[in-house]
Amino acid sequence: MELMRSVPSSRYTSDSFAEREQRDVFSKAWIVASRTRHLMQPGDFVTVDGAGPSVFVVRDKQGHLRAYRNSCRHRGTRLLEGRGNVSAIRCPYHDWKYALDGRLRHIPGRDGFEPLERDSLGLLPVRVEEWGGFTWVNQDSEAEPLLSSLGDLVEELAPYRLEEMVPIQEAVWTLPCNWKALLDNATESYHLESVHNQSVQQHVDTEPDFTVYGDHHRLTLEIAGYEWRKWLDHRTARGGPYTDKQYAELHKYLLFPNFLINVLPYHLTVFQVFPDGVDRCKFVYGFYKRQGARGLEALRAYATWAASRWIWREDLAIIRQFQRGVMASEDGVHRLHNEEVAIAHFHAVLSRWINLNDTES
Numbered sequence: 001m002e003l004m005r006s007v008p009s010s011r012y013t014s015d016s017f018a019e020r021e022q023r024d025v026f027s028k029a030w031i032v033a034s035r036t037r038h039l040m041q042p043g044d045f046v047t048v049d050g051a052g053p054s055v056f057v058v059r060d061k062q063g064h065l066r067a068y069r070n071s072c073r074h075r076g077t078r079l080l081e082g083r084g085n086v087s088a089i090r091c092p093y094h095d096w097k098y099a100l101d102g103r104l105r106h107i108p109g110r111d112g113f114e115p116l117e118r119d120s121l122g123l124l125p126v127r128v129e130e131w132g133g134f135t136w137v138n139q140d141s142e143a144e145p146l147l148s149s150l151g152d153l154v155e156e157l158a159p160y161r162l163e164e165m166v167p168i169q170e171a172v173w174t175l176p177c178n179w180k181a182l183l184d185n186a187t188e189s190y191h192l193e194s195v196h197n198q199s200v201q202q203h204v205d206t207e208p209d210f211t212v213y214g215d216h217h218r219l220t221l222e223i224a225g226y227e228w229r230k231w232l233d234h235r236t237a238r239g240g241p242y243t244d245k246q247y248a249e250l251h252k253y254l255l256f257p258n259f260l261i262n263v264l265p266y267h268l269t270v271f272q273v274f275p276d277g278v279d280r281c282k283f284v285y286g287f288y289k290r291q292g293a294r295g296l297e298a299l300r301a302y303a304t305w306a307a308s309r310w311i312w313r314e315d316l317a318i319i320r321q322f323q324r325g326v327m328a329s330e331d332g333v334h335r336l337h338n339e340e341v342a343i344a345h346f347h348a349v350l351s352r353w354i355n356l357n358d359t360e361s
């Protein structure tokens, strides 16, 4: 697959492009629904919005994860909101009730309908799988299994034991930008010198190493090799065994389409971005330390979190400004620098998923 050296600006402004993304990408790809730790007890549920039709995931009474369209089989009313725990799923409109395994259990005034096949009116199932401490859904019954879609990343990420990571902060924000603007910003180093010249720029090598894993990619930033840092690396790295690069370099993985993780042995950052129109998105953020972190390891995780919040403020300001500008621009193309190679890859993958070549307007 050829990288794109330029990207049509309409990808950040066009409603019809956003519709195609929903239909051809978000309704067909594996999407993280939640950290699995929010779904441990029978009846625990989370809803997922912005990635194709709304769905929810629930743990059933036998302990299995299930996912369904978030829509009643009577007249389509939305069933669940946010996150929580339920013993059954009840539609608020006319009180149809479903068991956690999706079966329709109760229809008020059933005699008032023409004869109904209750067994065929269960909740519509959606595929659900688990990996890395995350629960994923896929609305395409034909999609390849999650692990094969992740390919070699599964083995590469295994030493980090992502499922052991516990939150320092988890938050959800609505941001005034196209969902891709946030991911683009997080995966290019061309802006470090201008936007972060007082912060991160001084501590990393700005020629990142870029590796492709099918539709996904990894961006590796070399962190300045201070002696004290090497000393610290080995004292704050449980999990493993790690390679030298995993100890000392910052790895950002973009798992197509909308899941970005930034990982070192002692911390994990998670970005997930869901479209909400062309110029708005929902940003699900998490910063994690390893379970049981104490002393230097905990201190380092908290210090990194504080620094990353500072860097994020710098990024957020420029992302907002990008979106306001691009909405006012003429349709044209955005030319990409070598240090924007990850954007080039991401957009080429996007083109393939929505069946376009790079000449679309």
Ligand code: FES
Pocket (backbone or CB within 6 Å): 072, 073, 074, 075, 076, 077, 091, 092, 093, 094, 095, 096
């Ligand atoms: S729409 Fe759900 S019970 Fe009527």
Ligand SMILES: [Fe+2]
Pocket (backbone or CB within 6 Å): 185, 186, 191, 195, 196, 315
């Ligand atoms: Fe940045």
